[in-house]
Amino acid sequence: MADKDATGAMTEADAANELMRLARQIAHHNRLYHAEDDPEISDPEFDALVRRNAELEAAFPHLVRPDSPSSGVGFEVAASPLSKVQHEVRMMSLDNAFSDDEVAEFVARVRRFLSLPDDAPLDFTAEDKIDGLSCSLRYENGVLVRAATRGDGQVGEDVTPNVAHIADIPQRLNGTAPAVFEVRGEVYMARADFAALNAAQEEAGGKLFANPRNAAAGSLRQKDASVTARRQLKFWAHGWGAASDVPGETQVEIVQQMRAWGLPVSPFFSRVSGLVEMVGRYEEIGAARAELPYEIDGVVYKVDRIDYQQRLGFVAKSPRWAIARKFPAEQAETTLESIDIQVGRTGKLTPVGRLAPVLVGGVTVTNVTLHNRDEIARLGVRPGDRVIIQRAGDVIPQVVKNLTGKVERPPFPFPDHCPQCGSEAVAEEGEVDVRCTGGLICPAQRTERLKHFVSRGALDIDGLGEKTIDQFFALGWLESPADIFRLKTRKDAILGLEGWQDKSVEKLLASVENRRQPDAARLLFGLGIRHVGAVTARDLLRHLHELPVLRDLALKAREGDEEAARELTDIDGVGPVVVEALGDFFHEDHNVKVWDDLLNEVSPPPYVVETSDSPVTGKTVVFTGKLETMSRDEAKAQAERLGAKAAGTVSAKTDLVVAGPGAGSKLKKAADLAIEVIDEAAWAQIVAAAG
Ligand SMILES: NC(=O)c1ccc[n+]([C@@H]2O[C@H](COP(=O)([O-])OP(=O)(O)OC[C@H]3O[C@@H](n4cnc5c(N)ncnc54)[C@H](O)[C@@H]3O)[C@@H](O)[C@H]2O)c1
Ligand SMILES: [Zn+2]
Numbered sequence: 263m264a265d266k267d268a269t270g271a272m273t274e275a276d277a278a279n280e281l282m283r284l285a286r287q288i289a290h291h292n293r294l295y296h297a298e299d300d301p302e303i304s305d306p307e308f309d310a311l312v313r314r315n316a317e318l319e320a321a322f323p324h325l326v327r328p329d330s331p332s333s334g335v336g337f338e339v340a341a342s343p344l345s346k347v348q349h350e351v352r353m354m355s356l357d358n359a360f361s362d363d364e365v366a367e368f369v370a371r372v373r374r375f376l377s378l379p380d381d382a383p384l385d386f387t388a389e390d391k392i393d394g395l396s397c398s399l400r401y402e403n404g405v406l407v408r409a410a411t412r413g414d415g416q417v418g419e420d421v422t423p424n425v426a427h428i429a430d431i432p433q434r435l436n437g438t439a440p441a442v443f444e445v446r447g448e449v450y451m452a453r454a455d456f457a458a459l460n461a462a463q464e465e466a467g468g469k470l471f472a473n474p475r476n477a478a479a480g481s482l483r484q485k486d487a488s489v490t491a492r493r494q495l496k497f498w499a500h501g502w503g504a505a506s507d508v509p510g511e512t513q514v515e516i517v518q519q520m521r522a523w524g525l526p527v528s529p530f531f532s533r534v535s536g537l538v539e540m541v542g543r544y545e546e547i548g549a550a551r552a553e554l555p556y557e558i559d560g561v562v563y564k565v566d567r568i569d570y571q572q573r574l575g576f577v578a579k580s581p582r583w584a585i586a587r588k589f590p591a592e593q594a595e596t597t598l599e600s601i602d603i604q605v606g607r608t609g610k611l612t613p614v615g616r617l618a619p620v621l622v623g624g625v626t627v628t629n630v631t632l633h634n635r636d637e638i639a640r641l642g643v644r645p646g647d648r649v650i651i652q653r654a655g656d657v658i659p660q661v662v663k664n665l666t667g668k669v670e671r672p673p674f675p676f677p678d679h680c681p682q683c684g685s686e687a688v689a690e691e692g693e694v695d696v697r698c699t700g701g702l703i704c705p706a707q708r709t710e711r712l713k714h715f716v717s718r719g720a721l722d723i724d725g726l727g728e729k730t731i732d733q734f735f736a737l738g739w740l741e742s743p744a745d746i747f748r749l750k751t752r753k754d755a756i757l758g759l760e761g762w763q764d765k766s767v768e769k770l771l772a773s774v775e776n777r778r779q780p781d782a783a784r785l786l787f788g789l790g791i792r793h794v795g796a797v798t799a800r801d802l803l804r805h806l807h808e809l810p811v812l813r814d815l816a817l818k819a820r821e822g823d824e825e826a827a828r829e830l831t832d833i834d835g836v837g838p839v840v841v842e843a844l845g846d847f848f849h850e851d852h853n854v855k856v857w858d859d860l861l862n863e864v865s866p867p868p869y870v871v872e873t874s875d876s877p878v879t880g881k882t883v884v885f886t887g888k889l890e891t892m893s894r895d896e897a898k899a900q901a902e903r904l905g906a907k908a909a910g911t912v913s914a915k916t917d918l919v920v921a922g923p924g925a926g927s928k929l930k931k932a933a934d935l936a937i938e939v940i941d942e943a944a945w946a947q948i949v950a951a952a953g
Contacts, residue, residue, distance in 0.1 A: 277322045281330075284315045288331035296337035299480040301472055304652070304662070305559070306591040309358070335415035335579045343485045344419035347410040350504040353396055353446065354415060355579045356562065356586040362541050365563070368585045369537060372565060375574055375582065385535045385566040387513045388543040389500065389528040390558040391586050394450025395479040397421070398503055399431060404439035404523075406432070411483060415579065423487035425449075426913045429927075430497035433913050434934060435523035440507035445525060447499035451478040452555045455494035462719075466795025474557050491910055492797075499525040500562070512566045533566060544587050551589065560588040592653045593662065594627070596620035600645045601632065601674060605682045605706035607714050607790055609698040613638055613676070615649075615661065622653050630659045634694045635676040644674045682706035702742075702852050709735050711790050715743045719796045720788030721777050722895070725770035733759070742856045743788070746774055747863035781899060782809055782866035789857075793843040800902070801835040803869040809861075813848050820845030870903055876952040879905035881917035884932075887925030889942055900949050912937065920945045 272280075291308050295301040301308070312331065319326045326332075335355045339346060359365045369384070378384055396412040409425040410418040425431045428449065435443075451459070456474040459481075463470055471477035481493035499520045502508070510516040514533050521527050530547055534540050544561045551558060565571050565583040574582040597618040604612045613632040620627055630651055632638050643649060647666040653659045676696065680687050685700030698704050702711075712731050716723040723746070734740045739752055749756070750771050756762050786809065787799040794802075806812045818826035819841050830841045847853050883901045885894055885908065892900075897920065898908035912919060912931040919932040919939045932939050 272321075274322065274325065277318055278325050281315065281318055281322075281325055281327055284311055284318070285327055285329055285331055287311055288315065289329075292331075292334075292337045295476075296479075297339070297341065299471070299476040299483070300469075301476065304591070309588075333578050336412050337414060339411075339413040339417055339419050342413075342419050342483070344421065344483065346413075347398075347408065347418050347420045349398065349410070349413075349416060349418060350444070352415050352576075353398060353412040353418065353503065354576065354581055356391075356584055357577075357580045358560075359585050359587045360590075362537075365540060365544075365585065365587055366537055368563070369540075372570075372574065372583065376570060383535065384570075385512075385533050386540060386563045387517070387531065387566050388534045388540060388547075388561055388563055389531040390547050390554075391560040391562045391588075392448045392450050392498060392528070393473070393475045393557040393559045394448035394498075395475065395482065397425070397447060397449045397482070397497065399425070399445040399447070400504070401435055401439055401443050401445065403441055404435040404437075406434065411479075419483060421482055421490075424482050424484060424490040425497075426915065427487065427491040427910055428495045428497055429911045430495075430526050432524045433931070435525075437522060439523060440505060440509065442504055442506040444503035444505060445499050445520060446501040446503050447497055447525070449478050449482050449495055449497050450474065450556055451481065451493070451495055453557060454555065459493060462795070465714075466798065467793045468795070488907075496556075497526060499527050508568065511568055513564050513568065513571075514566055516568070534563070548589060558589075560586045562586050592622045593650055594620045594622045595648060595650050595665065596627075598630075598643055598645060598647050598649050598661070601638070601643075603677055603681050605680060605698055605704065605710070607707060607710035608792060609680070609687075609700065609704060609707050611677065611680070611687055611696045611698065615643070617649075617651065620651070622651065622659060627651060627653070627659045630661050632661065635689070635696055636694045638674050638676060642673065644671070680704055680706070701850070702856065705735070708741075712740055712743065712746075714790050715788040716746065717788075718895070720784050721780055722784070722893075723777055724773040725766065726773075730770075742859060744856070744859040744863045747778070747860075749774060778864055780864055780866050782869045785809070785860075785864065785866050786812070789847075791843055791847045793840050798835055798840055801833055802830075804902075805833045807869045809866065812844070813857075816841065816844035816848050820849055876904040876906075876948065878918060878948060882907045882909050882915055883918045883920060884909050884912050884916050884928060885920045885922075886912075886928040887922035889920075889922045891942065891946065897945070900945075904949070904952050 288311055291301065291303060291311070295308070315331055319330065319332060335353065357368075359368055373380070373384060398410045398412070398418065399406060400408040406425075408420065409422045409431070410420055412418050426433070451474045453474060456471070456477050459477055460470050471480055478495060481490055481495055484490050499517070502516065502520075508516065509519045517527050517531055532543065534543050540563060547558070547561050563585050565574065571581070571583040576582060598615050599618055600616045602614045602616060604614055606612060613634070615630040615632050617628050617630060632641075632643070641661055641664045643661060643664045647664055649661045649665060650663040651659050652662045678687055679685065680698035680700055683698065683700040683704040683706065685698050685704060687696050687698050689696045698707065700707065702708060709731055712735065713728050715721055716726045716731070726746070731740060734749075739745060739749065753767060753771065756767050757764070783796070783800040783803045786794065786803065787796045802812055803809075806815070815826045815830055819830060827841055830836055830844075831838060848857075878901065883906045885897045889897055901908040909916060912928045912935065914935060916932070916935070916937050919928065919937055920942060921929050921932075921939050922942050929939065
């Protein structure tokens with residue numbers, strides 16, 4: 263590609279060629295990012311392509327292509343499985359500024375356009391630019407009638423059933439609202455929820471998301487809204503589209519009205535006048551950035567007066583009255599001191615780079631993920647190299663560049679044996695991940711599996727933390743999950759360890775005893791069989807009810823019994839990959855030993871779904887407030903066992919709300935919608951009555 267800022271010396275033919283290449287590249291990345299939520303380059307890299315394109319178009323205006331990337335927003339939704347929604351008022355993008363000077367130019371442009379003298383007042387609003395996806399919410403007389411994604415700006419996707427699961431989005435506005443008011447804002451995912459989602463996806467062998475923005479988009483744009491319900495999404499309003507009545511004369515007044523209607527808005531939203539205040543606000547928000555629970559990528563300025571906004575109107579794909587001042591990508595240079603190989607529960611060898619500590623965007627970074635063997639080869643990194651690392655929309659920092667370069671020297675020797683147990687480590691055909699083949703003889707895999715077995719989503723045993731497991735394992739007390747249930751025979755020995763008292767030992771043993779009759783789906787998930795995540799485990803047991811039935815079918819399917827295989831794959835969410843993984847698991851002698859041993863210690867009751875005499879079968883139940891005798895997870899599992907659906911938010915589709923102390927807005931909403939509300943004791947009675 264030609265030099266970044268050299269367009270002057272280019273021939274027209276070169277420019278036309280480069281514009282063609284850019285159009286193709288940008289369209290490709292737009293499709294991956296907007297349609298598939300799965301980008302292959304970082305946002306700063308993408309922005310550089312867009313800037314280069316704009317530069318060339320400015321230098322050669324007569325070469326601007328009919329399919330110029332600067333004329334469109336997002337990506338067309340023709341191929342989306344969701345229904346399409348025609349936007350009454352187009353949804354736009356935002357123009358970008360990358361320096362204070364560019365913000366000053368923007369202010370000057372606005373003044374020029376409005377022919378305002380330099381001393382005439384001109385206020386702006388400032389707020390953070392949150393990294394989510396735009397969403398339109400159409401309210402008619404205060405009732406949410408439709409939600410849609412932006413799509414290509416003209417036509418978006420219908421996500422009305424999906425947003426019913428987003429607690430931040432009211433189904434009904436407080437107070438009085440115009441006949442039509444279309445709220446526009448951002449659906450996003452908090453950093454912590456993003457990290458938890460990716461961890462769960464990894465566990466279940468599912469797809470990982472590149473950043474919270476893609477995770478939010480991938481979670482909202484689901485044909486099956488129950489997938490959205492399982493994801494933690496949030497929302498913020500920052501604008502509006504079609505409106506029968508605009509309730510105010512300034513951006514500030516209208517945003518305040520939206521807040522009064524019960525819509526969340528940015529905590530930073532404020533009025534600023536003059537460049538000094540604008541830049542100051544940018545710096546303030548930038549300083550707070552690292553501590554925010556969500557990702558932001560800039561600050562948005564908007565002209566405050568609505569009559570000015572109307573006069574300013576739009577250019578190709580963005581309003582003339584707003585601009586996004588983008589933060590620079592958070593990068594830093596440091597030394598890669600060593601590469602450690604970690605062994606996970608499934609035996610996967612993950613290389614982790616240890617860095618000389620370095621500050622990136624206000625956060626001290628000491629580790630980077632190097633993903634896998636191929637990534638190390640691609641970067642050509644070795645311990646001792648100087649590297650550029652980046653935190654951009656990513657919780658885990660990454661190496662973007664190796665400054666030492668791929669000079670003549672042997673590549674990093676990725677181990678072909680497990681560093682923990684010495685077993686051979688291999689990559690299966692077509693896979694990039696290298697795995698230890700040691701299975702249950704590998705201590706790393708065994709302790710990781712035990713930790714998984716007692717974790718919250720599995721058996722959820724209190725008082726048996728990671729450190730305790732490592733310690734008990736090293737003492738030879740925990741060989742397999744069944745040993746957890748035999749810990750009571752070691753009571754005195756545990757008491758002899760530092761840090762344990764009568765009370766803590768009793769508590770641990772009591773929580774173990776509490777799980778003698780575990781939920782069968784949690785038990786199955788806890789075994790850590792590849793491709794059998796928490797949801798798949800539940801789907802399997804909902805249909806098969808008992809673990810021995812599952813084992814029987816899986817083994818028969820493995821031996822070629824087509825009927826058995828079909829009985830399994832007929833279950834929604836269960837495919838051949840799961841069936842194969844189950845067959846392989848139950849085929850291995852050492853797994854069967856672990857399994858039989860475990861089932862001597864615990865007896866999971868049969869998994870019951872349809873209890874036709876339960877009054878909640880087929881109903882949608884919402885739990886809110888503090889539950890005293892059970893966890894929220896347990897309450898949800900009870901509901902599901904009774905054939906009810908447990909939802910996260912109260913909507914017109916809710917049949918019953920179970921409220922404990924401290925229940926807030928959900929309780930109020932239930933009252934507004936005249937939905938039956940009961941307390942925990944009444945819920946326990948329903949559960950008990952169902953037997
Ligand atoms: N990595 C890739 O391959 C790739 C590909 C395409 C796009 N992208 C990235 O996507 C972005 C471009 O997408 P875009 O067209 O949606 O532009 P954008 O995300 O930069 O800005 C426009 C959007 O910002 C949102 N927004 C957030 N906070 C806002 C606020 N307070 N006020 C107003 N709007 C607010 C709005 O939804 C609006 O539609 C860039 O960051 C680009 O790097 C990356
Ligand atoms: Zn190993």
